[in-house]
Amino acid sequence: MTAPVSARRRREILDALRRGTVPSNGLDQLAVGLDRFENELDAELSVVAGGGAMFKAVRGDYGSGKTFFARWLADRALKRGFAVAEVQINEIDTPLHRLEAVYRRSIESLRTASVPPSALRPILDGWLFTIEDDAESQGIDIDALLERRLAAVATRAPVFPMAIRAYRRHVAEGDNDSADGLVAWLGGQPHVGASVKRQAGIKGDLDNSLALGFVRGLLAVLADAGSAGLLLVLDEVETLQRVRTDSRAKALNALRQLVDEVHDGHFPGLFLLITGTPAFFEGRQGIALLPPLADRLHTDFSRDPKFDNPRAPQLRLTGFDLDRLVELGGRVRELFISGVEDADRIRSVADDKFLHRFAASVAGKLGGRVGVAPRLFLRKLVDVLDVIELSPDFDPYTDYTVKITESELSDTEREIASVDDIELDL
Numbered sequence: 001m002t003a004p005v006s007a008r009r010r011r012e013i014l015d016a017l018r019r020g021t022v023p024s025n026g027l028d029q030l031a032v033g034l035d036r037f038e039n040e041l042d043a044e045l046s047v048v049a050g051g052g053a054m055f056k057a058v059r060g061d062y063g064s065g066k067t068f069f070a071r072w073l074a075d076r077a078l079k080r081g082f083a084v085a086e087v088q089i090n091e092i093d094t095p096l097h098r099l100e101a102v103y104r105r106s107i108e109s110l111r112t113a114s115v116p117p118s119a120l121r122p123i124l125d126g127w128l129f130t131i132e133d134d135a136e137s138q139g140i141d142i143d144a145l146l147e148r149r150l151a152a153v154a155t156r157a158p159v160f161p162m163a164i165r166a167y168r169r170h171v172a173e174g175d176n177d178s179a180d181g182l183v184a185w186l187g188g189q190p191h192v193g194a195s196v197k198r199q200a201g202i203k204g205d206l207d208n209s210l211a212l213g214f215v216r217g218l219l220a221v222l223a224d225a226g227s228a229g230l231l232l233v234l235d236e237v238e239t240l241q242r243v244r245t246d247s248r249a250k251a252l253n254a255l256r257q258l259v260d261e262v263h264d265g266h267f268p269g270l271f272l273l274i275t276g277t278p279a280f281f282e283g284r285q286g287i288a289l290l291p292p293l294a295d296r297l298h299t300d301f302s303r304d305p306k307f308d309n310p311r312a313p314q315l316r317l318t319g320f321d322l323d324r325l326v327e328l329g330g331r332v333r334e335l336f337i338s339g340v341e342d343a344d345r346i347r348s349v350a351d352d353k354f355l356h357r358f359a360a361s362v363a364g365k366l367g368g369r370v371g372v373a374p375r376l377f378l379r380k381l382v383d384v385l386d387v388i389e390l391s392p393d394f395d396p397y398t399d400y401t402v403k404i405t406e407s408e409l410s411d412t413e414r415e416i417a418s419v420d421d422i423e424l425d426l
Contacts (some may be wrong), residue, residue, distance in 0.1 A: 001229075004071050005026055005029055005338070007339055009025060009026045010026075010335060010339050011028070011333065011339075012025065012026065012039065012181050012333075013025075013026045013029060014025070014335070014336060017025050017332065017357045017378045017379060017381075017382045018078035018379065018382050018383070018386075019145070019379075020375050020376070020378075020379045020408070021073055021158075021395065023071070024071065024369055025071075025075055025078075027068065027071055027072040027075045027077070028075065028076075029331060029333075029335050030068070030071070030328060030331055030332065031072050032201070032320075032324050032327050032328045033141060033195060033318075033320075033324055034069065034072060035252065035303075035353065036308075036317060037311065038311035039310075040311055041056075041073060041076070041310070042076070042290055044056070044271065045076070045080055045082070045228075045229075045231075045271060046228040048228070048269060048270065048271045048323050049080065049081070049083075049228040049229055049269075051223075051264075051269060052268065053263075053265060053267045053268055053269070053271070053272075054151075054252050054262065054272070055258075055259050055262045055263065055269075055272045055275050055313065056271070056272070056274075056313070056314075056315060056364070057069065057271065057273075057274050057275075057276065057281070057297055057313055057314045058275045058276075058314070058315045058317060059275075059276055059277065059278050059280075059281050059314055059315070059316055059317065060277070060317030060318070060319060061276075061278065061280070061319060061374075061375070062277070063319055063320070063374060064317040064319035064321065065317055065320075065374070066235070066236075066275040066276075066316065066317060067275070068236055069237055069275070069317060070275055071086070071275060073231065073233075073273065074086065074231055074233065077228075077229075077231040077271070078112065078113040079113065079258045080112075080160070080228055081113070081226075081227060081228035082110050082112075082227065082228045082229050082230065082231050082233045082271070083105045083111065083119065083123070083227050083230050083231070084109075084112075084230070084232075084233070085105075085107070085110045085111075085112060085233070086109050086233040086234050086235060087102055087105040087106055087109065087232070087234050087235065088105075088169070088235050088236055088310055089102075089234055089236050089237050089238055089239050089240065090236070090239050091240070091243045091247075091410055092194045092240050092371065093105075095240065095243060095247060096237060096240050096251035096255060097208075097240075097243075097247050097248075097250035097251035097253075097254050098208060099208050099211035099212060099254055100206045100207055100208050100210070100211045101188075102211070102234070103188045103211045103214055103215060104187065104189060104206070105187030105230060105406070106215075107120050107187035107188055107218075108187070109242075110123075112227070114128065114146070118187065118205055119153065120183060120186065120187050120218075120252075120395075121183045123173075123221060123222065123225055123227070124164075124183065124186075124221065126225045126226075126354065127221045127222075127225040128164075128168055128171075130224055130225060130226070131146055131149065131224070134201060142168075143165060143366065144367075146161065146165065146168070147161060148166065149220065149224055150164065150220055151219065152216065152220065153216050153217040153220050154212075156212070156216055156415070157210050157213025157214055157217060158242065159202045159210070159424050160186070160214055160217040161202060161215060161217075162201055162202055163185060163186050163202055164217075165200075166182055166199060166200030166201070166202075167179055167182040167186070167200075169180065176414065177196075177258065178196050178199060181193055181196035181197075182196060182200060185197065185200075185205070185206070186214070186217075187191075188205075188206040188211070188214065190206075191205075192204045192205070201314075205315050208375065211271045212257070212258075212261065212389070212415065216267065216268070219267060219268060219269045219270055219325055221311070222269060223268070223269050226295075227269075228269075229269035229270065229271060230269060230270050230273070230287070231271045231273065232270060232272050232273070232292070233254055233273045233274075233275070234272070234273070234274045234275070235274075235275050236275060236276065237274045237275065237276045238250070238276040238277045238279065238280035238286070240280075241280060241283070241284040241285040241286055248285070248289065249289065249338070252287060252289055252290040252293055253290065253293075254294055255274070255287075255293060256290060258272060258295040259272075259293070259297070260296075263296075266342075279316065281297065283376060286316075293404075294315070296313065296314050297314060298313070299312040299313055299314035299316075300312075301314075301316055301369065304320050320373070320374055322359060322363065324347065325359040325363065325373060325374060326352070326355050326356050327383055328374065328377075328378070329355040329358070329378070330352065330355060331349065332378060332381055332385075333346075333347065333350055333355070333381075333385065334347075336382065336385045337385075340389055342389065342394045345388075345389050345392070346385065346389055349388050349390055349394075349396065350384060350385060350396065351397070354396060354397070357407060358377070358380075358381065358384070358396075359373070359377055361375045362376055362380065362404075363377075371420050376386060376404060376408065376409075379405075379408075384400060385397050387400065
């Protein structure tokens with residue numbers, strides 16, 4: 001059973017589906033086939049909330065729902081008091097071997113259940129308020145307590161607590177411009193004014209060697225601010241297969257380093273999730289190029305998927321079959337009608353028989369690849385439901401011609417469809 005959804009969240013979910021994108025929240029309403037992972041992932045989130053650290057890799061072909069899975073897990077984490085950050089790995093803006101870029105994108109997307117991206121400054125302010133309150137109650141100097149709380153961070157990135165102290169001073173003095181500059185610098189942003197850095201006693205910009213130290217600093221701040229931890233998602237790591245050989249080697253080594261740091265307990269409060277295609281985990285241009293990493297991520301997938309081990313380093317998404325696609329359509333229909341007066345009429349017009357025929361038609365025109373169909377299926381389905389609601393005399397069997405134009409297709413969908421204009425006959 002899914003929890004009731006508010007009118008605002010219902011609207012956000014349906015609007016995202018109309019755009020052909022993955023909703024940013026409320027994904028429990030659309031989660032089909034993920035129940036087998038729920039108990040173990042909840043247990044692992046509890047480990048992280050207790051000061052541990054976890055790493056998980058999710059693999060699946062295009063259309064199997066990797067991005068959806070990541071955001072579904074993020075939704076669960078937010079409800080448990082975690083902060084969440086999601087980074088799209090790509091070879092141009094955020095290559096995996098440039099950890100300073102990965103950190104910067106993490107901060108840009110950082111959010112909590114109550115604070116949208118970027119949540120760094122509100123988190124910092126809340127943490128400093130806690131530090132000041134604790135220092136007053138213990139009768140000790142605030143800076144001394146701050147140093148004590150960040151002692152472990154200082155050994156790896158001494159400039160992090162230096163910037164925090166300067167930020168606190170600027171806030172107390174009402175120097176908002178300098179405070180803003182230091183928040184930007186702590187978030188990994190380049191081109192912060194030299195005078196701001198000089199006043200704080202720091203030099204240069206965040207580089208690759210300091211990035212992991214800053215992650216440790218962020219985790220320390222989150223823990224002291226009362227957060228359960230941080231879920232960090234690195235999506236589409238398979239893109240590193242397209243970079244130059246030397247950059248690919250650096251990226252794989254950076255991933256190995258991240259995995260080892262998590263397993264060695266250096267990132268308390270971190271749940272690191274990566275997503276990638278089977279080719280990345282098995283192909284010659286993926287993790288196989290770095291045997292130590294391949295060994296750390298090795299998972300036996302020779303069994304029937306129903307016997308997959310959810311505690312293993314990798315989770316396998318098998319994607320949609322027609323039954324799951326119809327089930328998903330049914331969930332969207334019920335979500336849609338939960339906010340309208342004429343629910344019974346809409347359900348009777350867009351009944352289960354219609355959903356099955358509609359799903360089969362969309363998948364059939366995409367080369368029979370049901371796994372590629374969910375995005376377009378849901379986008380078209382919400383359009384049908386809109387028209388049914390707005391026009392009581394509308395019959396989708398006789399009055400609706402579904403077309404998928406080339407501009408609607410992603411690159412992968414276009415390759416599979418290989419047509420300029422597709423008409424679906426219901």
